[in-house]
Amino acid sequence: PVELAGPATTQPDTKTPPALFATASRDNSNGDVILKLVNISRQVIDTSINLRGTKQVRSAGKAIVLTSDYPGDQNSLAEPTKIFPKEQPVTDAAQTFHRILPPSSLTILRLSVTTP
Numbered sequence: 001p002v003e004l005a006g007p008a009t010t011q012p013d014t015k016t017p018p019a020l021f022a023t024a025s026r027d028n029s030n031g032d033v034i035l036k037l038v039n040i041s042r043q044v045i046d047t048s049i050n051l052r053g054t055k056q057v058r059s060a061g062k063a064i065v066l067t068s069d070y071p072g073d074q075n076s077l078a079e080p081t082k083i084f085p086k087e088q089p090v091t092d093a094a095q096t097f098h099r100i101l102p103p104s105s106l107t108i109l110r111l112s113v114t115t116p
Contacts, residue, residue, distance in 0.1 A: 019041035044103060050095065070104075
């Protein structure tokens with residue numbers, strides 16, 4: 001299981017949807033954990049990720065981030081790469097670690113873990 005904690009993961013006002021959505025899966029071919037994090041707000045979110053149930057997490061991983069300055073941005077023939085996924089190294093992965101999520105973004109983390 002994966003636990004997330006951050007100021008926008010829960011909303012006391014039930015009319016306001018949470019700003020952070022997440023899913024976790026596992027690549028059975030190599031054991032990697034794949035986290036998909038979506039920040040729908042226009043604010044940066046600093047979230048704590050807890051990979052509960054893992055024995056060891058390699059500190060090096062990979063992040064693929066898709067974001068734009070404006071939620072209405074889109075690619076066009078004139079600007080075909082206005083929005084495109086950018087690969088970034090993850091250097092601080094651990095059983096519990098923090099991740100800064102840009103506004104209006106999708107972040108995919110691929111982390112190498114071992115389980116008991």
